[in-house]
Amino acid sequence: MPEGAPVSVVSFSHLGYDSDQISEVTYNTVKKLADDGLLRALYVLDTEPTVSLDEWMIETPIPGGKTLPRIIYLLDQLAPIDGFDPRQVISEIFDRIVASNIGGGQIVHLFPEFQHTAERAKREELTTVVYARGCHPEETLRLYEEEQSRFDADIEVPYDWFHRYQRTYDHADHVFYLCDYVRETFIERGFSEDCLFKVGPLTVDPNVYRPSRSKSTEFTVLAVSNMTPLKGTRYLLDAWDLIDIDEAQLVLCGGISDDVQAELGPRIEQDASINHLGHVDDIAEQYRQASVFVHPSLTEGFGKVYPEAMASEVPVIATENGPTEFIDDAGFIVPIRDPKAIAEKLRYLHDNPDEAxxxxxxxxxxxxxxxWEGFSQRVFDGHKTILKNLQ
Incomplete structure (x- = not known):
């Protein structure tokens, strides 16, 4: 570890692995910290050889790197057990090992699932910075329980995850957030504005996500997410029922949770105008063929789906509980749980192609x-401000 470097970063990621979204955020979190001599250590699950960081900065605390996580996932596939969450088990192992090793420096920067590391950091009198991917866990839990009362199918609320996040934030000295909506949920729960630092927005490579000049004449509405109760898929389907457009299709990309499948699966399967593709390897091509992108989520910190769609020159319909200041005039913002508003905006974009x-x-x-350089700079500036205040 570099002598005197103040910041340790803890991330549940395979650094450099393209399919791991957190990997890109993690790399750009630490890049400028490392370049300017502030990075003490980076704790990750594993790292790819292509990552341009000095090896001595990177700690992979779980013995064998990816081997143990792969075994746990394989065992779950071969002999699934009700209530067993392999990702949670691996995350817990990772968290406990990091907690036993963390120490030195001045700041621990971590993701909200690492309650044990946060607790250990406080005992060591280190300053704790939590990177908030989403809103305050109490707000997420509130929305989840509201959806539970609305669903026809049984929803199992993941209380373990929410309590784990809550305990991490209980030890947070500072929170790095991505959009104004997230900031407000923390202020409402008693966090001081002085301890909140905006590091968003995230971005994407515009060379990968780019517009198409040969789109189909069919009006194609695209939604991209793993469909869980808080992604708002039911409200999009309700909106789809409200509009009557010839030669139109709704394309759903991403997995679907068991509870959402139980309630919405038959509606999706029986409607010939809806195409559920599941996981899609080349998602950029789906954006290029889309007329409109709709993300009816009840809460978002900053889903990369927004810049993916926008870079592809696809107008966006999103809800108020997300990065509205980033979307700006590139689409429409609607209230959560409002199929009528979604339908009205879809109809408008269909009828006004020039404006779309x-x-x-x-x-x-x-x-x-x-x-991403801008994101790295904002993370760096946040840490520099915190370090200055610690002097």
Whole structure:
């Protein structure tokens, strides 16, 4: 570890692995910290050889790297047990090992699932910075329980995860957040504005997500997410029932949880205008063929689906509980749980293709104005401010 470096970063990621979204965030979190001599250590599950960080900075605390996680996932596939969550088990193992090793420096920067590391950091009198991927866990839990009362199918609320996140935030000195909506949920729960640092937005490579000049004439509405109760899929389907557009299709990309499948599966399967593709390897091509992107989520910290769609020059319909300041005039913002509002905006974009095109073009301009270097700089500036205040 570099002598005197103040910041240790803990992330549940395979650093450099393209399919791991957290990996890209983690790399750009530590890059400038490392370049400027502030990074003491980075704790991750494993790392790819292509990662351009000095090896002595990277700690992989679980013996064997990916081997143990792969065994746990394989055992779950071969002999699944009700209530057994392999990701939670691996995360718990990782958290406890890191907690036993953390120490030195001044700051521990971690993700909210690491309650044991946060507790140990406080005992060591280290300053704890939590990177908030989403809103305050009490707000997420409130929305989850509200959906539980609305669903026809049984929803199993993951209380273990929420309590784990809550205990981590109980030890947080500072929170790095991605959008204004998330900030407000923390202020409502008693966090001081002085301890909150905005590091968003995230971005994507505009060379990968780019517009198509040969789209189908069919009006294609695209939704991309793993469909869980808080992603709002039921409200999108209700909106789809409200509109009557010839030669239109709704394309759903992503997995579907058991509870959402139980309630919505038959509706999706029986509607010939809905195409559920499941996991899609080349999601960029789906954006290129889309007329509109809809993300009816009840809560979002900053899903990368927004810049993916905007870079592809696809107008966005999103809810108020997300990065509305980033979307700006590249689409429409609607209330949560409002199928009528979604349907009205879909109809408008169908009937006004020139305006839809202009929104898409503005979206790409917004994405091109942001960069991962900007994200790295905001993370770096946050840590520099915290370190200055610790002197």
């Amino acid at each position: 095109q202009h929104m898409g073009e503005r979206g790409r301009t917004i994405v091109e104005a942001n960069s």
